[in-house]
Amino acid sequence: EKTKKNVDGEEGEEEEKEKKAAVSVAKAKARGASAGEKEEKKKKGTGAQKARSNANCFRTIVKCPKCHQQWGDHLKAESSEWLYSLFMQGRRQVHCLRCLFDFGSLTADHGCPKCKKPFDFRPAQYNRKIKHNTCGKTFGIMHFEMSAAKAAEEAKRDAAEAESQSRKQASADSRAARASRDQEDEFDMELGQFIISEECPCCGELFTTGHKAHLQKCRKAKGVKGGGSAAGSKRGRGAAKVDEKAAKKSKTEPSAKKEAGAKKGTPAGQ
Numbered sequence: 001e002k003t004k005k006n007v008d009g010e011e012g013e014e015e016e017k018e019k020k021a022a023v024s025v026a027k028a029k030a031r032g033a034s035a036g037e038k039e040e041k042k043k044k045g046t047g048a049q050k051a052r053s054n055a056n057c058f059r060t061i062v063k064c065p066k067c068h069q070q071w072g073d074h075l076k077a078e079s080s081e082w083l084y085s086l087f088m089q090g091r092r093q094v095h096c097l098r099c100l101f102d103f104g105s106l107t108a109d110h111g112c113p114k115c116k117k118p119f120d121f122r123p124a125q126y127n128r129k130i131k132h133n134t135c136g137k138t139f140g141i142m143h144f145e146m147s148a149a150k151a152a153e154e155a156k157r158d159a160a161e162a163e164s165q166s167r168k169q170a171s172a173d174s175r176a177a178r179a180s181r182d183q184e185d186e187f188d189m190e191l192g193q194f195i196i197s198e199e200c201p202c203c204g205e206l207f208t209t210g211h212k213a214h215l216q217k218c219r220k221a222k223g224v225k226g227g228g229s230a231a232g233s234k235r236g237r238g239a240a241k242v243d244e245k246a247a248k249k250s251k252t253e254p255s256a257k258k259e260a261g262a263k264k265g266t267p268a269g270q
Contacts, residue, residue: 052127057140059084060121061111064096065103071096082146086154090123113139191215 062071062084071094075081086092093104110121115135131138146154190201194211202218 052143054140054143056129056138057142058113059142060088060113060139061116062087062105063109063111064099064101065107065109066101067096067099068109069096069098071108081144082150084142085144085146088121088123088141089126091158112137187215187219 059072059081063069064071072084074097075084083092083094087094088105090105093102095102105121105123108121110119111117112119112132112135114132114137117132117134119130119132119134121130126141129138129140191212194200194207194215198206198208198211200207200214200218202215202222207214
């Protein structure tokens with residue numbers, strides 16, 4: 001009995017040790033997970049910091065491409081120099097304070113901060129050093145940070161613009177599809193009329209066979225893309241030609257009749 005009790009006691013101690021070891025492992029995992037979350041939060045928190053250094057970086061000269069008035073002098077007084085950074089990254093359009101013309105960094109006139117002379121700029125160069133071909137000096141584009149509240153506001157604005165652009169694109173695709181269907185319907189209607197009347201609605205010529213092939217070729221040659229007015233005008237010209245031929249024929253018929261009558265009347269008078 002003592003032996004059995006000792007064995008049972010040893011087994012209980014081993015189970016207790018296993019339980020404690022499992023608990024310690026679970027606590028270690030929990031600590032590791034919390035440490036990982038903290039590290040992730042730190043990374044997210046530092047994400048709003050500057051993406052690069054501003055060493056040898058300057059605010060370049062920006063001018064309106066329409067009236068060539070310099071833009072951006074008001075930003076420092078309004079504490080909105082971050083708008084210059086968004087503009088130079090191609091994320092925002094601005095308007096000229098003189099002529100109210102809207103423009104972006106691709107169309108703006110850019111001036112070197114060293115020699116003030118123009119240089120070509122693309123948003124892809126924002127995080128690069130630029131060497132000016134005229135003066136040979138190298139410089140970067142100054143990066144201005146915005147507050148967290150302003151960054152959140154700009155993110156919402158970008159999302160709204162993307163959604164609006166998506167709706168516009170969907171609407172444009174729908175209009176294009178509808179226009180394509182309208183052109184097909186117009187072609188089918190013109191082809192049906194062509195088969196019945198045997199007169200081409202584009203050139204006015206008469207055909208008894210090969211209506212579809214001729215109509216496709218004729219529309220392509222005439223540059224008709226399905227516009228009813230264009231097709232109608234072409235058809236009108238063809239009808240006008242037919243009317244001219246009929247008019248000429250009607251003019252020649254009376255003279256022929258007069259000549260015939262004169263020939264008949266001469267013997268009677270004699």
